[in-house]
Amino acid sequence: MSESESVHSQGPPLIAVIGAAGLCGTYVLEAVLRAPFRVRAVVHGPAGRERVAALGVDDIVEADLEKPDTVRQALENADFVFMIPPAFHPAEDVLAIRALEAAEQAGARRFVYLSVLHPHTPGLRHHLRKANAEAAVRASRLNWAILQPSMFAQIVLSTWGRAPAGPVEVPFNVDNEFSFIDLRDLGEAGVKVLSEQGHDSATYELAGPALTLAEAVRFAGRARGVDLEARTVDWADAPLPPGVADSASRASDMRAMWQDYDRHGLRGNSNVLRMLLGRAPASFEEAATAFAARG
Known part of the structure; x- marks a missing residue:
């Protein structure tokens, strides 16, 4: 067993949430905090740190997605990674791919990428960037899942x-x-996809x-x-x-x-979300x- 594997095998799994301080991130954190996992919130700066600390998160790491070294440090020893990309960022796909590469280097077991409903919509560049990131996720050697809310x-x-x-x-x-989609439902579905078996290589439309x-x-x-x-x-x-x-x-x-x-x-269609939520x-x-x- 490698040093990385031995670290990952100790105690409850560690879930790192990238983009934890945003509107979506706070709901995801609330759902993760109710599950039997260790939680790490990855935020951009002091304001985000304060926001997630108020939710009861103790493990908070600041990282700049444009600086790969800080992302790698933020994901150290993470078992699962939930990636929420910055909205309308002109290099969102590049930042998502950097986070994916950092998760691979950290030895994470699962990577979940938050995309968007209908990512291949012509004329919507911010959707197409998510489609580019999806392609990289599907090519990863990690177990992965993609959520399209x-x-x-x-x-x-x-x-x-x-x-x-x-x-x-x-x-x-x-x-x-x-x-x-109610973000409470998105958080609940996200935790299931992260923590349960059977969701690897899945792309789920969540409407x-x-x-x-x-x-x-x-x-x-x-x-x-x-x-x-x-x-x-x-x-x-x-x-x-x-x-x-x-x-x-x-x-x-x-x-x-x-x-x-x-x-x-x-x-979109609600059947997949209904299936995940039960x-x-x-x-x-x-x-x-x-x-x-x-x-």
Whole structure:
């Protein structure tokens, strides 16, 4: 038995979550913390460290995904790696591949990559970058799985659901349908894929129930006790959120996404998520109620 194997065989498995401090990462951490594993949160800086420490994580490592040495150090002795890439990063595929290589060098047993529903969508560069990363994951010598979630319910709730009562401007057709996944369900499914046997070499589309954006915004308002009405505005003229507006690449990618949503929405099938959970996925209304209770 090698030194790496002996370290990995001692005690409960160590799960390293890359991107642990983001919206998705915090829900994944909450799910992992309920499981019988050791948990390491890999964050970008002090603000992320503080955020995950508040969840009760003791093993926190800062790493810059653009610096391979820091990623290798962050994954040292990790048994399982859950990779959440930075949203709209122009080199997301490169960063994901670096994390994959670091996991291989660390002797990890399993690598789970968080991709996106319909990664090969033409015209969506941030989706295509995820498809590039998927190809590298499938070529890895590690046991791997790829999760392709639909739109996060909590993205809608945090972006438009917190608006003051009245009309809410949305930069795509609010009558188009979207399949929303509750991040609590994503975290639960992710832990199963990480910890259970039988998920190696799997690519899972994870989609929650479908409804229109207009319906979702109304549910978000009701959970807060206010009336919200989603109204479509031109995707080409809508203001960009902080962190996107100051980057030409991110701004272009987000507007391309809005344009695609305006034409098609984003729908998937809930059967795989139902299979993994062993129950029906949470409805958007349930996600909205829980989100409002979190404050």
